[in-house]
Amino acid sequence: MKMVSRTDIGKVRLVNEDRAAVQHELNGLSLAIVADGMGGHQAGDIASQMAIDLIRNELQSIHWGMPVEACRQVLKEAIEKANEQIYAFASGQENYHGMGTTVVAVIASQELLIIGHIGDSRAYKISGESITQLTEDHSLVYELLKSGQITAQEADHHPRRNWITRALGTEPGVEVDLYEYSWRPGDTILICTDGLSGLVDSGDILRIVKTQGQLEAAAEQLIQSALDEGGDDNVTVVLLAHDPDSDEKRGDGN
Numbered sequence: 001m002k003m004v005s006r007t008d009i010g011k012v013r014l015v016n017e018d019r020a021a022v023q024h025e026l027n028g029l030s031l032a033i034v035a036d037g038m039g040g041h042q043a044g045d046i047a048s049q050m051a052i053d054l055i056r057n058e059l060q061s062i063h064w065g066m067p068v069e070a071c072r073q074v075l076k077e078a079i080e081k082a083n084e085q086i087y088a089f090a091s092g093q094e095n096y097h098g099m100g101t102t103v104v105a106v107i108a109s110q111e112l113l114i115i116g117h118i119g120d121s122r123a124y125k126i127s128g129e130s131i132t133q134l135t136e137d138h139s140l141v142y143e144l145l146k147s148g149q150i151t152a153q154e155a156d157h158h159p160r161r162n163w164i165t166r167a168l169g170t171e172p173g174v175e176v177d178l179y180e181y182s183w184r185p186g187d188t189i190l191i192c193t194d195g196l197s198g199l200v201d202s203g204d205i206l207r208i209v210k211t212q213g214q215l216e217a218a219a220e221q222l223i224q225s226a227l228d229e230g231g232d233d234n235v236t237v238v239l240l241a242h243d244p245d246s247d248e249k250r251g252d253g254n
Contacts, residue, residue, distance in 0.1 A: 001030050001108065002241040006219040010195060011231035017044030017101075018193050018236035019052045028064025030108045031056065032238045036121050036193040038167065039090075039099030047086055047101040047169050054082035055105055064109060072178050075107060075116045079168065079176045083118075086169030100167035104135060104191045108240060113189065115179040118168045122197050124205065125181065126188040131206040134179055134189075138166035162194065162233075187242045188215075192222075195235030200225045215239050 003024055009016040017037035024030055035051040037044030058078035062071055082103075090096040102119025115123055115134060120142070123134040136142065140163040144150045168174060183189065188209055196205075204225060212218035219237050226235040 001110075002215050002243045003030060003032060003238065004215045004219045005032075005236075005238045006223050007234065007236040008223050008227065008231070010234050011227060013234055015042055015045055016234045017048055018195065018234040019045070019048040020236050020238050021052045021056055022238060022240075023056065026059065026107075027062060028109070029062060030240065031059060031106070032108070032189075032191055032240055033103065033105045034121050034191045034193060034236055034238055035101045035103045035168075036119065036195075036234070036236070037099070037101040038164075039096065043090070043096045043099030044101065046096065047090070047099045050086050050089065051082050051101045051103050051168055054085055055079055055103065058082070059105075059107070062107065068112065068114070068180065071107060071114050072180070075105060075114055076176050076178055079103060079105065079116045079118065080174065083168050083174045084172070087172055090169060098170060100170035102164065102193070103168050106189060106191060106240065108183075108189070110242070111182060111184075113179075113181045113183055115181070117177045117179065118166055118174060120162075120164050120197075121193045122191065123179075124190040124192075124202065125183060126190065126206055126209050127183070127186070129206075129210070131202050131209075133202065134181060136177065137164075138177075139164050162198070183242055185242050189240040189242075190222075191238045191240075193234060193236045195231075195233035196222055196226050196237055198233065199229040199231075199235075209239070215241050
């Protein structure tokens, strides 16, 4: 398995409130997390960094060979615990009231992906010539789209497309969406903030990942595409490639 992470502040924002982390070797598994913080007084970058650190720390006990349901439960509890601690931190300091963050956390074995998700950051799977969104946005626009009140084209340009309906750390408790997917050699997983998905459509994402020979080059080109489209937000991408050549080299940094 190969993994790469890239982030850029974009062309408009003064602070990068996105955070990402990858861990190639986690007791026989791999871990990738993306978080997109929000809140004034630089609270967003604190929220996203706390989310990354707290969730990653709680997941260190997970290991290959655990039952899938046990892995799901550990991931769910890690995100819930992060929510409680971020909410408590924000509640105790006036400048940080209301701060929060999105999160997408992916635990990957050679056969299976378990994803924990809150907010409008996304996970995609690129397989063959197709790209599939693996998570559902917790956003006002997505709710309108699901209920048929707006079209997909209208959603792309809706003035409130950045309004999220669920975040980590803004309430004492939070509902975590959990997903489970299979994947196979040749597949690539992308997790990203809306700085990418809000500006670069899925067809272009697919084309970039498929035409760039190296994972690092694909990540750089995805970032550049968001910047070329205006770069009005921080943009962060993590790519995980199920590389058949590295199946026996787990943990060597590839």
